[in-house]
Amino acid sequence: MENPAKYTASVSIGGNAHGPVAAGHGITITSTGAADPRPESPAADLSAVHRVVLTTDIQGSGRHDNAGQRHLRRVLAESLAAGAAELGPQVDMFDRGDGTLVVLPETVTVVVTLDTFVEATARALREHNRAASADYRVDVRIAVHEGLVDRVGAQWSGAPLVHVARLVDAADAKRALATAADACVALVLSETAMQVVDQGYCRVGPSAYRPIPLSVKETSGRGWLRLL
Template sequence: MQRQPSHDVRVKIGGNAHGPVVAGNGNATYMNTAMPDSEVASERGGRADLLAAYRVVVTTDVQGSSSRNNNGQRRMRPALEECFQTGAMALGVSREVFEPVDRGDGLQVVMPEAVTVVDVLDTFIEAVAKALREYNEAASDAYRIDLRTAVHVGYVDRVGGEWSGTPLVHAARLVDAPEVKHVLGEASDACLALVVSDAAKHVVNEGYCRVGPTGYRQVAVVVKETSCDAWWRLL
């Protein structure tokens, strides 16, 4: 019997999968050469489009921001961004890959690929809250910042440098939960109300985070088309 010629064929497989994937029938080898986001972006000379990227999403809203005058709004934005950058430094994330989006009355950030829910809850949120307390101690009551912050995780897309996806929408709904607004407004000794989604709370329930499930209180979130349970704690 005549043997079929042997060929070495390599085919790049796109997508967000990482690590080697090899398949073949002895004649051809298909190898996954997908690279981390930063490498893909570097290879293309810019920020690459991403589909179905599994990321941690953080959305914030400044309590009572609409009551501030123009001067208050101008002072609020850089102070809030500086607190976020302090959190990024605590994570060891550079400014080049940490890009909060201004929502007008808060910030939204899709965390870099390597950042986990545990990283966000144990390190980022704690650092932001500490920076916020220090800012409030030096600020007058008129410029105090109290922050509601939601943490969610899921699949998002980045097209043309802009992030989109239902996790972003869901986090925005969580941060607007009326009960959380009320609780933060009544708590004179807290500057940040943390709200976590069911997906993020699952990580807490598994015992990975410093603050366990007993540190959170459940809340029913009914905002616009969203109706779900979430969990909150004050910092």
């Protein structure tokens, strides 16, 4: 008899992708075509709780037709599920069209996010790309930030979510990933997340990152880029 799943991460894939997608170790991602009976997050509201937040964006998704975009989103969902499977606790993921917003549990630090979640997600993407043709390759930008957020029901809000969305759209990150044939992920850290790397806590140190300008909508500043 197979062992029951230990952990679950719910992701709405959206579009015309139907049916459950199994990925990782006992993680199920359910498309919007079938209602998921599990709540996306605990019912109790939360205010000013500290979380690591992460957002993703598929590079160049607009070049694909509907079938191609369904493929891109499915591969991204499976790769994120592989990352979530390495963490253990419940991970909240929310569909954002050609990307996903991820709010990690309070026990998950920036160190664990980078060393475990991001690395496992990138590893799953690389495995897919090794067997995929150029048309089905999936390259992703991932941004990481941390700060105080609020949750009402299953919905998260707060300035960190806005800032991480700006980081993932940094023009230099898009250009770097587009010209890097041997990379499938452009990882962009906020100044706050980069401080953790600077202290030497992560497996990959600060020398692997370079500063990039951030000027997206009303946000200006700096991010830190590493290609994986």
